Amino acid sequence: MPPLSALRPAMRANRQVRRETVLSNKLRVPISAYVVDCAVYADGKRLPGRWTHERALAEVRARTDDAFVWIGLHEPDEEQITGIADVFGLHELAVEDAVHAHQRPKLERYDDMLFMVLKTVCYRGRPADGAEHEIVETGEVMVFLGPDFVITVRHGDHSSLRDVRRALENDPEQLALGPAAVLHAISDHVVDSYLDVTAAIEDDIEDMETRVFAPRSTVDSEQIYVLKREVLELRRAVVPLGAPVRKLTEGYSSLVPHDVRSYFRDVDDHLVTVTERIAGFNELLTTLIDAALAKITLRQNTDMRKITAYVAIISVPTMIAGIYGMNFDYIPELHWSLGYPMVWLVIIGSCLALFRVFRRNQWL
Incomplete structure (x- = not known):
């Protein structure tokens, strides 16, 4: 198999052909249509003014202090992100993953750049009778981390990072730690949302448990299965993130300094808590399905005993x-x-005698 360096020219050529094909079929959409925010930070403070990605990077590299660029993109297509990728030197494979999304949580290193994928989750609540929607909606946040830049690519309407940016801008000391502090803030925000979602799901499971074991309750096992399926989807979003976060705590890259690694340990602790909760949810829902099926079987047996008793009387x-x-x-x-x-x-005496016998044996 030829080395990756030999394949890169062909990959660039294929990418260029795809760009030309798309441009021939539709009007070019400006990059600004996909840029949520582009800011330059120096010494923990945001520099005033509106910036394009070219001017922002030029400003950062012309300064002698620890400055960096943070660009936020929302669901860009391949053509729009290519302009930014060429300016910042992003790797082709990482760019392709960022455009097409539907990636597992992961952390990859390309030369002097890190590429991290995080799954975002949002609790939509249990659907009403007759309605259909997901209980847990998932999205994605991709982060390109370089020595002097952070580029975030979001997929999904619920994965806004506006509050994260605002919180960092209000904490200059944390923001002064550089691009790695932004990666930590995003990771912490995503994992905290896992805690919120698992708390909401826990309430749903407790309500479901109460209904299953309540006397004369009617709980459809399909409702429990739907909740179990959503828990499994949450598990696919959360569990694979453990290995990437653990790498960041262990000095996987020099782009994450020692001062920031300690913050990632807190994220890892929260992630372990969420993982344990999800494992408990999965086991409990399996038990509830078995209990609901056993309750249905018991109800059917009770009905059969009643039918048998009345048939005997008749x-x-x-x-x-x-x-x-x-x-x-x-x-x-x-x-x-x-x-x-x-x-x-x-006839009446025999029927009454049988009725008393069946009633005494709790068949009726």
């Missing part, structure tokens, strides 16, 4: 009526004047 008059309906001449007491009421007394 069989008494049916049998007597069948015997006396044979039209034989010498049936006992057939011509006795008290025969008819006597038969009714036998």
Whole structure:
């Protein structure tokens, strides 16, 4: 197999062909349409003014202090992100992942750049009767981390980083730690949202548990299965993130200095808590499904016992009526004047006796 360095020219050529094809089929959309914010930070403070990505990078590299650029993008297409990728020297494979999304949480190193993928989650609540929507909605945040820049690419409407940026700008000491501080703030924000979602799901599971074990309750096992499926989707978003965060705490790259690594340990602790919660949810929901199925089976057995008891009671008059309906001449007491009421007394007495027996045995 040829080395990666030999394949890169062909990859660039293919990418250029795709760009030309797209441009021939649609009007070019400006990069600014996908840029949520572009800012230059120096000494923990945001520099005033509006910046393009070219001017921002030129300003940062012309300064002698620890300045960096933070560009936020929302669902850019390949053509729009290519302009930024060429200016900042982003790797082609990472750019392709950022455009097409649907990636697993991961951390990759390309020369002097880190590329991290985080899954975002949002709790939408259990759907009402007749309505259909996801309980947990997922999105993605991709982060390109370089020595003097941070580029975030978001997919999904719920994954806004506006509050993260505002909180960092209000904390100059933290922001002065450089681009790695932004990566930590984003990771911390995403993992904190996991805690919020798991807390909401825990309330749903407790409510479901109460309904399952309440007497004479009717809980459809399909409702529990839907909740279990959403928990599994949350698990796919959370569990794979453990290894990337752990790498950042262990000095995986010099782009994350020692002062920032200690903050990632706190993120890792929260992530472990979320992972343990999800594992507990999965086991509890499995138990609730088994309990709901057992309750349905018990209800069916109870119904069958009731049906059997009533059939036994009805069989008494049916049998007597069948015997006396044979039209034989010498049936006992057939011509006795008290025969008819006597038969009714036998029928009623037998039925009442059977009813008392079944009631005593809790069949009725």
